[in-house]
Amino acid sequence: MGSAVAVVTDSTAYLPAGLAERHGLTVVPLQIAVGGSTRDESDISTAEAARALKEWHPVTTSRPAPERFADAYRSAADSGARGVVSVHLSAAMSGTVEAARAAAEDAPVPVTVIDSGTIGMGLGFAALSAAAAALSGGTAGQVADAASRRAALTRSLICVDTLEHLRRGGRIGAAATLLGSALMVKPLLDIRDGRIAPLEKVRTSSRALARLEELAVAEAGDRRVDLGVQHLAAASRAEPLAARLRERVPDAVDVFVGEVGPVIGAHVGPGMLGVVVAPQL
Template sequence: MGSPVAIVTDSTAYLPRELAERHGLTIVPLQVAIGGAMRDEGDITTAETARALKEWHPVTTSRPAPERFAHAYKEAAGTGASAIVSVHLSASMSGTLEAARLAAEAAPVPVEVVDTGTIGLGLGFAALSAAATALSGGNLTACAHAARTRAGLTRSLFYVDTLEHLRRGGRLGAAATLLGSALMVKPLLGITEGKITPLEKVRTTSRALSRLEELAVQAAADRKVDIGIQHLAAAPRAETLATHLRTRIPTAEDIYVGEVGPVIGAHVGPGMLGVVIAPQLPPS
């Protein structure tokens, strides 16, 4: 049997640290700039980001340099990996995937780069599936397939208090159709084929959050799922949603609740509440 397959992902997976470490994941950080000073995502707090956004200070994000991926790949090979699967956020949202591909061309072992077409825990669950496959002895092809399959099954839904942060960051996509009525509605959004898309327009925040819960229940159906609930400066909303979904989705295996990092936070703004429904893969 050859050496194991290493799994690399990026910081927008927002996995709990202990979970990432337990699965042997290597995480390459994106960068965030507040007031022009660029720092790794892990070196700036979400609270700093939320405060800057509330005060409408410029917050920008940047992909990792290809050299950061090259270093991660070299380290993985140096510790015995015979191949690497690099699992990342949607190429439509960031140049991160392209940086990974550039580094993969000169890596010391074969690297397969996976575009999950999503972000946040939608990406995180895909990376975990790749890692679980690697830990069970899966080869490069099997690990990449696990990541792509999990990502394809996963549904990501979210609510934002305002579309302004997405507009400023150029990430609205098809949801730009909501701008004309943005002051009169509370938008529910999703991620489809790697891009943010509008789902529904709701008149009040309370109705929007209630509808977000309903859509999550529908997405789970009767399947065994993992659930990720993410927010920015909206912990009470997140905990309420988690409590409701634990009751309403009895097939849920793991439910993770946490705050998004600065990269996503810069684009969605305070008050964001998202839910990821990730059906589990059948045993191989």
């Protein structure tokens, strides 16, 4: 293992390829159903999910079964871990934390389950901080604290083309207040108290993109931060946005660009852009 404490997360962390493996993270996949077939999120391409969403086919998601977490915890113990810290997406958005806690009750080693209160790279940065603490020899308490503190510091900013996917998926929360004018605006959202919440509304896609950038730069300030630029079927806008943020946030340490997977994609829809600002501990 390389550490006495193993760190487990879930597939909605959307870490860039190879990053989880390099940091010793175990990733448990959520489930997604497209066209009546339920698969692990890792077994369906984002392009397939985005195509189904664009054609308004039903796409649904579900938490992993507790047995999947039980397998991960047992494997960690078999590999020599004396404890596990399991860091997951917001309990207000998914039953994943609940499933992890159910499995933790019968795990062969102590398991601490952390509700990150967020999703996507917000969760990813928290898991990476936990992994770094574990690899440096931290106790389970120190590893859990690293995840919780990083998650609390992190801000996720989101721009969607339409609120319809969030409404259909039941994840719209307080952003429902924008529905009445949703056809005439491009909503800017963030994650507060574990839920997607309305932030601002602007009139055009270009203005929404500019405002997303402005908010991210302001959030970073003069702190040392990591940035995650995430999108769904919008690479042509995400890559230039990341380049501009690299220039405007001189204290950015790492800037990751990636496409969200189908679980988040099912709820935000094609065209989504997001920026995660994660101050370093």
